[in-house]
Every structure is written in structure tokens, then in C-alpha cells.
Amino acid sequence: MLITELAERSATPAATIKYYVREGLLPAGERVGGNRTLYGEEHERRLRLIRAMLEVGKLSIASVKSILAVLDEPGAPIAHTFDVAQQALSRSAVPDVADPTPEALARVDAVAARAGWADCDDNIGREIAARVIDAFAGAGYPLPDDYLDRYAAAARIHAEADLGAVAVLPDPSRMTELMVIGTVLGDTLSLGLRRMAQAVVTEERRRSS
Amino acid sequence: MLITELAERSATPAATIKYYVREGLLPAGERVGGNRTLYGEEHERRLRLIRAMLEVGKLSIASVKSILAVLDEPGAPIAHTFDVAQQALSRSAVPDVADPTPEALARVDAVAARAGWADCDDNIGREIAARVIDAFAGAGYPLPDDYLDRYAAAARIHAEADLGAVAVLPDPSRMTELMVIGTVLGDTLSLGLRRMAQAVVTEERRRSS
Numbered sequence A, B: 001m002l003i004t005e006l007a008e009r010s011a012t013p014a015a016t017i018k019y020y021v022r023e024g025l026l027p028a029g030e031r032v033g034g035n036r037t038l039y040g041e042e043h044e045r046r047l048r049l050i051r052a053m054l055e056v057g058k059l060s061i062a063s064v065k066s067i068l069a070v071l072d073e074p075g076a077p078i079a080h081t082f083d084v085a086q087q088a089l090s091r092s093a094v095p096d097v098a099d100p101t102p103e104a105l106a107r108v109d110a111v112a113a114r115a116g117w118a119d120c121d122d123n124i125g126r127e128i129a130a131r132v133i134d135a136f137a138g139a140g141y142p143l144p145d146d147y148l149d150r151y152a153a154a155a156r157i158h159a160e161a162d163l164g165a166v167a168v169l170p171d172p173s174r175m176t177e178l179m180v181i182g183t184v185l186g187d188t189l190s191l192g193l194r195r196m197a198q199a200v201v202t203e204e205r206r207r208s209s
Helices: A003-010 A014-022 A041-056 A061-071 A078-091 A102-115 A124-138 A145-167 A172-208 B003-010 B014-022 B041-056 B061-071 B078-091 B102-115 B124-138 B145-167 B172-208
Strands: none
Touching: A003 A014, A003 A041, A014 A041, A041 A061, A041 A172, A041 B124, A061 A078, A061 A172, A078 A172, A078 B172, A102 A124, A102 A145, A124 B041, A124 B172, A145 A172, A145 B145, A145 B172, A172 B078, A172 B124, A172 B145, A172 B172, B003 B014, B003 B041, B014 B041, B041 B061, B041 B172, B061 B078, B061 B172, B078 B172, B102 B124, B102 B145, B145 B172
């Protein structure tokens, strides 16, 4: 298809598409005589992925570029691709605070152990969770273990849903792509539904009190 | 206490404390003769709250100011304070995309109905969730109802834990404060634990396949 059609199908201005090509986010189209350049369905899909990361994930152009580079590594096992993408996608979420205390890391490890989770030492989520535990304590509201365990139970529900959605896809490149999109978008979905549930539970408790 | 002690106890430079006072985030201390200004425990607590919102919640100074203004409204019912704070805290999370489609909003309403959630129409989470549903579909990965229902179940676990932690506090101002802190920090805790759970479930599925 020509750039005008790609622009229309992806609801992205042609100038923006050209910008993504210049920045190396989108592969160039195929030049076919004169001034015509042809784009394929893989361009359309890549474009949707880029926009999801920029607009919903609120990632920088540089972060999107590094994630796409990983996605495009030929022959990389899915688990590796996912791991690198997870790190890149999570970096902007790491709270701007001092390194987590050993106590907070130990508490995250204890939560993982109670949940039966193995091998989380190198996971970026461990550090993020530990910093949150420190921040709650610093604000004068230390979190009880029970609270952390409930959040871990919810996280497992998320992960089972995420991996379940990935498992039904027909090919590995689509699987990795959904993992990346799902990591970005799923956080926001969780945030939205948590807001709704908080209001619902607040109202239920008010009525029953 | 003097500003030097407040600075030490809150791990915040004195210049930053003065900046927060100038910006109207922190009430001024009490002038007592000469150049001495005294600060109390309420300053220390407010300072921790400000830092949690800025550093972990990554909110702007302007957002923090608007949330604190709501917290300080005298005689406002907790549910109102919480609602306004929730909106302010969530605005930065609203994806930069077109308004949600009526179809996506209807799907969120259907999820809420299946979960037995009433009165979510004005909740900002409804719009956020709908935009995420649109973004997944736009990226070529329409979300099945089952996925949304599982995320809603996890959101309810979050909310029960959040409100449970609030309910054990002794006074309303502390309750509202924890609701605000918890809204900001809980999103990040959920994100961190979700990363860990995704890696755990990925590995479990790899081993059993």
C-alpha cells in the first residue's frame, strides 16, 4: 500500500510515519519506481505497536526503539525477549528514590516465598516492589504482610491472564508482541479497574457500617 | 523543632522544605523571635506525603498541590476527598489517545455488571479501562471478556486490601492520607509484583510444556 493508505489505516499522519522511519522505529518501505514507496501489513502492525507504546505506555521514543530492537533480534528465545522488554518497559516506573533497603528486599523475597515464586532475584519487579515498601514506611504507613500477600495474589491472577492470552496465539513473533503490548497496557488496565473497585468497596463498606 | 531537625528527620534538604513552603505545599512554620521558625510533627508527616507523591507517584508539583488542597478541605466527607484525590492522581495515567469508543465503554460496564459493581459511571477508572480496551484492539489484539473479568477480580482483591488497611486507622485524616498515598504507591506495587508473577508463570509454563 502507499503511505496515504497506511496513514489512513493506522490513523497516523504520513509525516509521523516518515518521522518513525527516520528515527529507526519503523523499517523503510519498498521503493518502486519514481517517488512511490510501498508499505506492507507488517508496517501497519509495527505502527500500531509503536503507537500503543508511545500513547498508552507513555514511553519515550528512545525506549520504544530499544524494545523494538529486542523484538527484532533474530532467533532470540521468547523468554529472553520478554525479559529484556520487561526491563525496558519498567524502567520509567522505578520510583525516584534511594536504593531499596535490605529489609524491604527481604520482605519482597518473603512474599515471593509465601506465594511459591522461585527465581525472582534478578526481576526488576523485585526492586520496584521493595522501593514501594520503603516509601509506605517512610510516609508513616508500614505495610502489613497480609496486604503484600493479597497484592501478590492479584499479581498472579494478572500473570495467568496475560500468559493465557499469549498462549492461544499462533506464532512466536505475535506472542512476543502481545507480551510487550500487554505489559504496557495491562498496567494501565489494572490501574483503571483498581480505581473502580476502590470506589465500589468504599461504598459497600459505607452502607454496611 | 527547627528546620535543621525537620530536614534531618525527613531526609529532605532545608532549601527544598523552604521551596515547598513557598509553593504552598507545606504550611509555614511558627515564627518565634529573631530568625527562628518552629515546625511540628504535622509538618514532618505532610513532608513525607509530599515526597511520596512526587518521587513514587511521579506527580507534578501542581498535582500534589491540588490533592493537598482537597485533603485540607475542612469537614469534607472522606468519600468526597477520596474521589477528588483519585481523579487528580489518575489524570496523568489517562492514555494520550482519542476518547474511548462507546463499544469499549459498554464492555467496561459489562465487566462491572458481571463483577456486581454498581455506580461506576462517573469513575475515572471506567474511561481509563475503556481506552486500554481500544488500544489493545487497535494494536490487533482484542481482549477477550475472560481476560477483563480476571483483571476485575484482581482489582477487587487490591481494593479490599486497600480499604482494609485504611479501616484499621484511628482517625479520619490519617485514613484519607493513606487512601491518597495508597492510590499512588499501590499502582506501583501492583506493577512490580505483576512483573515478578509474569516471569514466574512464564517459567512454570515453559517447564510443564
